[in-house]
Amino acid sequence: MPPSQLKRLKASLREQGITGPQKSKKEKKNNRKGDNADQRAKKHAALASIRESFNPFEFKHLARPKKFEVTTNRPQNGKVVLGRPGVSKSQGEELRRKTLLPELHKKNKIGGILDRRIGENDPTMTLDDKMMARFTREQEKKKGVSVFDLEEAEDEFELTHGGQAVQFEAEDDDVKDDYDAASLAGSSDEEAGMLRRKRRRDSDAEGEDDAEGGEDKPERKKSKAEVMKEVIAKSKLHKYERQQAKEDDDELREELDKDLPNVLAALRGHIMKPPPPPPTAAAASTGAPKSNDFSMNADRAALLAGNKTREQADKEYDVRVRQMLQDQRAKPTERTKTEEEKAKEEAKRLKELEEKRLRRMKGEEESESEEDLKEDNDEDEDEEESEADDAKEFGLPSVHQGTRPEGVEDEDDFLMDDDLIATDSEADMSDEEEEDDSEDDALDMDDDDEFLKDVRPESSKPKDTKLDVDGATPGKLAYTYPCPQDPHELVEVLKDVEYSDYPVVIVRIRTIYHPGLASGNKEKLGNFACALVDHISYMASHKAPLAVVEQVIRHIHSLSRTYPVEIATRFRHQLKLLLASNDPTAGDLAILTAIGTIYPTSDHFHQVVTPAITLMARWLGLSTPQGAKDIATGAYLGALCIKYQAISKRYIPELVRYTNLALKSAYTTTDLLKEHTKNLLSMADLWASKSAFYEIFAPSIPILAANNKCKSAHQRLSILLNNATLHRRPLELHHHRPLPIKSNIPKFEENFDPNKHYDPDKDRAEANRLRKEFKREKKGAMRELRKDAHFIAREQLKEKKERDRRYEEKYRRLVAEIQGEEGREKNAYEREKEKRERAKGRS
Structure with a gap:
């Protein structure tokens, strides 16, 4: 049993020299006097290492040791420390508290105070510059000076237009005569006269001033009313000029319209007759249209003139509409082609049809270029080709x-x-x-x-x-x-x-x-x-x-x-009836024959042919000859199957199976035996190129040999089987010269690192490096997002608990206040009640 944590702690302290045998007071006093900073630092470091060693979650190590020992120049003392989860977590929490928590508190909050003081957000301005700028702005506000005052701020600001300074005083003669009355010739007479009289009075007053003073005085500044009057006069002048130009254009247009009949006559290629004499007053009163009025239809003009009645006009209109409906669209003419061109086009068309049939037989779809070509040719094809295209959509x-x-x-x-x-x-x-x-x-x-x-x-x-x-x-x-x-x-x-x-x-x-x-x-x-x-x-x-x-x-x-759709649907209906009965009649055989005649039987899949051949193979595979009728039906179905597969040459195992059963059957007559033998030889010719020819027809040889009436068929089939055997050769490897094993000098890396991949392909190595880096960054981003989500959840939970705590305190305080007030009122009520009872008892 491993020692306890307390024993391990005492052992660690004893090993580091922090604890030991008990010392006397004199030894302790001497040790304290000789203790310096280095010893204290070593002691704290030892305590920290002991404290970390007793926390199993403080360091992150490999979950299991490496499988193979490797030699490296990196020092490995004990376990390799991969990280400090506790420190990393505390640092991440502190970072999130500084960055993510303020953003969380500011979320969904609007408003705030914006500091718009001069130079407050300008790091280039010093404190003195800020104070000076603010003082200047304050003084301007006190004086009432505006930056848009052109008179007061003349020295400080300069207005420009087009890169040149704007002049406020009339310095040149051209500028001085800007509002001369002579330029207002297009204005109204009254305003022009008023301006001329005003100018005359101003000039007389200036002459008098010159005569009296004898000195040049600056020109008087115009008032706002005078300037506006001059602007209005100029506007009217420009309006008058535009009206004059429009009238000139109208006159020129009328002159051109008068010559329009002559222009139309010249375009038609003949000379116009001289215009008729002007209409008399009687003709003008009737309102008859002019003869040279090209803007009106001749029939309408005749109708308005009274030369034609409304009934006649309606009849003519109906006749013309009927003629327009019966008109055929003209077809473009084509030059006569030579016999060689006709033969070339016919050969090309037949080749394209054969290629399409082969693609249908293999089940391949038409390419986009062929479909586009087909769409382009549809517009130029004649009626027969359009009919063929409609039928071809259903495999016709x-x-x-x-x-x-x-x-x-x-x-x-x-x-x-x-x-x-x-x-x-x-x-x-x-x-x-x-x-x-x-x-x-x-x-x-x-x-x-x-x-x-x-x-x-x-x-x-x-x-x-x-x-x-x-x-x-x-x-x-x-x-x-x-x-x-x-x-x-x-x-x-x-x-x-x-x-x-x-x-x-x-x-x-x-x-x-x-x-x-x-x-x-x-x-x-x-x-x-x-x-x-x-x-x-x-x-x-x-x-x-x-x-x-x-x-x-x-x-x-x-x-x-x-x-094509209606007929194909009806054929499929007949095939459904045959599927339900599973007993082919003469009518069913006629339907199957018609399908083989009308539709292409070589297609890989066809809406009508595929169900038909499936039904025939189903009957041949699941039926056994029970009489002469079944043998005759099987012979006819066999001939139909051979006809269906004459081009595609697909193998039908059910047909071979039923033919062998019919040849061995006792119900087979001479005529039916002849038909089945003929079907067998036709199948042999049809599938002669198959690699499994021997396996298909080998079982038929004993059946034909047992029947004396099939000697010729037996002899022919035997020859075909022998030829197939000769053509079949066992698979062999190519007889190549023995090649030596390729040997290369091994490539050594001087500074080999087992954790590094050495790929000779630079592009592939770079792609793998980027892919690995992307995967690592993605995992790191997802990990950080999860940590952020957990941090937000903890903070929200903490805020919710704080709100709940404040709510509970407020609730308890309110309840206590209410209960205290109720108690006071109750005590007052009791006192008042006792007082009244005492007063009532005394009375």
């Missing part, structure tokens, strides 16, 4: 005229009868309706102008062929049909139409309800396009001819340029 292919392969007909390239679209002579639209349609359908006409130019008749001659009440000629299809807005209406419209006539009916509906013909046709055609998407499934379920279904799909493809 950019279909341009002339880009289709030979032998493939565009769904919009068809011929129509002249009776299908009403010509100009058959149109029964009023002028007001034409104006409304021209405003509402301007954009629609721009969108589908290519479609209209193929279906509009070239001539506007009336036809003899007329329709019956139902709109159909006997023995033929009707020329007009209502625009179906949902699948049920479409089925009702096409219920009496043969499958082969479906394309004709669709073309006529698209022609009659073209967006360029009426304001509400765009919405109708959008709903009609959605109905066609549902009708594909209906036709496939009712075993319609595949050629007709293909033509309907091509029409949907054409409509998707104008209505």
Whole structure:
């Protein structure tokens, strides 16, 4: 057990020689006589060291010793003292009491006394200078002298203007004649005469003085009234001059206005006719406008002259407004390009489209420069390119005229009868309706102008062929049909139409309800396009001819340029129905086929294609062939998956798995076996470049070898697997020459310090030093702020306690005074009561 604090203190005093064995009185007396200042100082220092050693919080040491011993030239006696927390804290408290506490007391306090005495805040002035300046100011106040008194302070102050002294006496002749009456010629006659008479009287008085005295006297000082009168006269003179200049300008402007007709005639390039004779009094009384009045419109002038009635003017106005609405904006002409330029532009466009498709296939976004270029080109593109851009926003292919392969007909390239679209002579639209349609359908006409130019008749001659009440000629299809807005209406419209006539009916509906013909046709055609998407499934379920279904799909493809959102939303609705049922029907297969035909299947992500391929892979991966129907459906879905991935060549493991199961199934017929074998070989060709080709198709070799009908497929797949094996080589390191280990002579620092970092990079070392210094300063600032906050909190708490103490004292004093007063009043009351009782008893 360690010794107690008392025993440690006695031991320390004994070691320092402060205490020891008891001495006699004589020894103590001799020691006091021989005691000097040095011994007393040593004694006090020893006591201070003992006192500090018994306070464990007086010094700050390392929390734990260093891990490794280091050699240094710095003395280390015992523990290294890192600081004195007590002393630092007391110094910080004292500093805050001197700086922070006064600021805290002055906070939110307004007012005070400002010392405005002369020289009080000027350290350069001595006491004698301050006293002299104050005495001078006091004497000036007693005399009543002002620094702005020009007469009294002439000697002390000098007023200047523009760097020159101001003259108060008229010394020169020019200054003397400053207010001469001759300069006031522009003022009023009365004031000018008054000034002249005053001048004459002054000159006569001066002549008399000269004659009498014979001596020159100084000029009399003008009074304030005289000076103000002269200033007013000068002001009126300048005003009169400005009026004269304005009148001169007006006269010159009138002269120029008179020659304006001749100037306009010269600008128009012809000579004006001589002006007509002045109007007579009768013509002037009617108020007819002048013939050369260019500020008025000719029609308005005729209307005011009475040559045209109000009804005629309104009709002409309506006609001109209608003509302005029907005017088309002129398009800039372009020079005829050569065949080489056309081929170069077409090659450049195709290259850009291919680059965009590759970026979409990889899931990359377009760069900013490409987007800016696209925005700049939008203004100069024609109608087909704008349609392609709208469709491209939803991943639709950019279909341009002339880009289709030979032998493939565009769904919009068809011929129509002249009776299908009403010509100009058959149109029964009023002028007001034409104006409304021209405003509402301007954009629609721009969108589908290519479609209209193929279906509009070239001539506007009336036809003899007329329709019956139902709109159909006997023995033929009707020329007009209502625009179906949902699948049920479409089925009702096409219920009496043969499958082969479906394309004709669709073309006529698209022609009659073209967006360029009426304001509400765009919405109708959008709903009609959605109905066609549902009708594909209906036709496939009712075993319609595949050629007709293909033509309907091509029409949907054409409509998707104008209505990409509506058609894509409808396709996604059909995919949701397939997801719910998980049993692909003929209609579902037709929908999947249409999706692969209309939308680009190589995109990394597409709103319609990605869900479609996911649903097909889901069915192939979770289903097992249970009959010939499942095997046939799997063969068709496999062919669709291969078509979807023809460009992107993405691996679909579910397809390989289902194909192997179908090849081993007992329900597989010869035709279905042929189709699945064809799909397997197509997959092998599609994924031949994959590094995992061997692992993908190796399980199919035993299945094909077990079936005698698949010998050719087995032989071809075996060749492909052998080639893939030859191309695959194990990974090896590069065969480089052995390199020796790099060895360097160690670098030694003469004055090495383990606490210092030696970085050869000066910039990095400086950055690290600044970063470390910033971190240290930040920590120090935060520490000081915390200490300041604690100090303020302690002071506020101390002030609050002081206020509470004063409040309690005041409260007790008031309570004591009140209680004392109540006691005195009570005693007086008791005495008065006893006195009255005694008086009452005596009576």
